[in-house]
Amino acid sequence: MPEKKILIVDADVASRNFIARSLVDQKYEVIQAGSGREGLICAWRDRPDLAIIDPSMSDLKGEEIAIKLRQDPRTANMPLIALSSDSSVVRIKSCLDAGFSEYITKSGQAVQMLNDTIARLFGIAAVSEKKGGMLMVFLSAKGGTGTSSLCANIAHNISKNQPEVRVAVLDLVLPIGSIAPIVGYDGTQNIVTITDMPPVESTPNFFRNELPEMKIWGFNLLAGAPDPESSNQLKVGRIWDIVLALKASYDYVFIDIGRSLSKITLPLIQQADLIALVISTDISTVSLTKTLWTYLKSKGVSASSVYTILNRAVGLEGLSKVDAEKILGIPVQAAMPYLSSNFAFANSQHQPFTLKFPKDSASFVFDATAKDMAALSRKLRAQ
Ligand SMILES: Nc1ncnc2c1ncn2[C@@H]1O[C@H](COP(=O)(O)OP(=O)(O)OP(=O)(O)O)[C@@H](O)[C@H]1O
Ligand SMILES: [Mg+2]
Structure with a gap:
C-alpha cells in the first residue's frame, strides 16, 4: 500500500x-x-x-x-x-x-x-472517520433519560424506513449494558467477549456474518457488558478498531454510550456523524446537559452534528422545549412525548414501540425522528 x-x-x-x-x-x-x-x-x-x-x-x-x-x-x-x-x-x-x-x-x-x-x-x-457506515452515538448527561430505549427504537425505525440498509447497534454503556434486555437478546456474545478475541479474527466479515440479528428490530446487536466484573475485563484499546470494522460492514452503526462519557468514548463522539443528546424534562438533567455540551464543544464537537432529543421520560410535567433550548443554547430537534407505561410495556415485551403501538402519536415522532436523523447525517457527509 x-x-x-x-x-x-x-x-x-x-x-x-x-x-x-x-x-x-x-x-x-x-x-x-x-x-x-x-x-x-x-x-x-x-x-x-x-x-x-x-x-x-x-x-x-x-x-x-x-x-x-x-x-x-x-x-x-x-x-x-x-x-x-x-x-x-x-x-x-x-x-x-x-x-x-x-x-x-x-x-x-x-x-x-x-x-x-x-x-x-x-x-x-480506510473506512475511518467520514467513510463507511454512518456513526450515530446516543449520549446523555444523566441516567434514566431513556437513551437506550431511544437508541434501539430509532435504529429500528431507520431500518424499517430503509429496508435495504444494514444497521448495527453497539452497547458501550459501562458497567452494565441494557440494550440486550430491551431487545430480548440473551446470548453469550458481547463487547467483552469480542474485545477478547484475537484481533486478527475481528474483521469486517466477522461482524457482517456473526453478530446476532434481532429480527423484529431490523438490526444486528453487539451487546454490552453483562455485569461489572466482566466490564472490568474489557480491553478498551480494541474498541476503536471494532467500531471501524463495524463501519466497514454496516450502513449505520448506532452506539449507546449513555452517560459513560470517558476517554474511551470521547473519540467516538468526536468522530460520530451524528450525536443524539438525550435529555429529560427536569431542570437538573437539562443543566447537566449544558455542562456536558460545553465540555464537548471544548473538545471540538460541532453544534451541527448534535441532535438534541427532549424525552419526556419522567411524566407530563417539566420543562418545555423552549425552556430547554434557552438553558442549553442549542436547538432541540425532536421532542418525545410521555408514553406513560406503554414504553416500559413495549420494552418488557422486547418489542419496538412502533410495532407494538403503531397508532400512538409517539410512533409518528419515532418515525419522523429516524427520517430526520438519517437525512441530517447524509447532509453532513455531503458537506
Ligand atoms: N418518553 C417516555 N415515556 C415514558 N417512559 C419512558 C420514556 N422514555 C423512557 N421511558 C422509560 O424510562 C425507563 C428508562 O429508559 P432507558 O433504560 O432507555 O433509559 P437510560 O437513559 O438508557 O437509562 P440508564 O441510565 O439506566 O442507561 C424505561 O423503563 C423506559 O420505558
Ligand atoms: Mg441505558
Whole structure:
C-alpha cells in the first residue's frame, strides 16, 4: 500500500533496522525513534499513519506512550502495534488496555504477523472517520433519560424506513449494558467477549456474518457488558478498531454510550456523524446537559452534528422545549412525548414501540425522528 508512513519506536537499533528494511521493501515510508520520548515527538510532528512500539523502553513505558498518544487528538485514532519480547498475559492486557490496537511478540513469525496486521489495520482505517457506515452515538448527561430505549427504537425505525440498509447497534454503556434486555437478546456474545478475541479474527466479515440479528428490530446487536466484573475485563484499546470494522460492514452503526462519557468514548463522539443528546424534562438533567455540551464543544464537537432529543421520560410535567433550548443554547430537534407505561410495556415485551403501538402519536415522532436523523447525517457527509 503506497504512501503510508510508519513510525518504529524501539531502543534496539538492530531490531529497528530489521523491521524498517522489511517495511521499506513494501514501499512504506519509515521513520525511527530510539526512545519513548523521541517516539512521542515524531508521532506528533511527523504524523505517521501507524506506529510500531516496543513497550519496554527505559525512559517511558509503552503503556504511558499509548495513553499519551490516545489523549492527543492528532494521534487518538492512530493504529498502534506493540512489538515486544514480553509474552506474558499481564503485559499483553495492560498494553491493550492502555490503547494499543495489537500486541505481537518478537519471535520467528513476528515479521510475517506484523505485515499481515499492518495490511489489515490500514484496510480497516480506510473506512475511518467520514467513510463507511454512518456513526450515530446516543449520549446523555444523566441516567434514566431513556437513551437506550431511544437508541434501539430509532435504529429500528431507520431500518424499517430503509429496508435495504444494514444497521448495527453497539452497547458501550459501562458497567452494565441494557440494550440486550430491551431487545430480548440473551446470548453469550458481547463487547467483552469480542474485545477478547484475537484481533486478527475481528474483521469486517466477522461482524457482517456473526453478530446476532434481532429480527423484529431490523438490526444486528453487539451487546454490552453483562455485569461489572466482566466490564472490568474489557480491553478498551480494541474498541476503536471494532467500531471501524463495524463501519466497514454496516450502513449505520448506532452506539449507546449513555452517560459513560470517558476517554474511551470521547473519540467516538468526536468522530460520530451524528450525536443524539438525550435529555429529560427536569431542570437538573437539562443543566447537566449544558455542562456536558460545553465540555464537548471544548473538545471540538460541532453544534451541527448534535441532535438534541427532549424525552419526556419522567411524566407530563417539566420543562418545555423552549425552556430547554434557552438553558442549553442549542436547538432541540425532536421532542418525545410521555408514553406513560406503554414504553416500559413495549420494552418488557422486547418489542419496538412502533410495532407494538403503531397508532400512538409517539410512533409518528419515532418515525419522523429516524427520517430526520438519517437525512441530517447524509447532509453532513455531503458537506
Ligand atoms: N418518553 C417516555 N415515556 C415514558 N417512559 C419512558 C420514556 N422514555 C423512557 N421511558 C422509560 O424510562 C425507563 C428508562 O429508559 P432507558 O433504560 O432507555 O433509559 P437510560 O437513559 O438508557 O437509562 P440508564 O441510565 O439506566 O442507561 C424505561 O423503563 C423506559 O420505558
Ligand atoms: Mg441505558
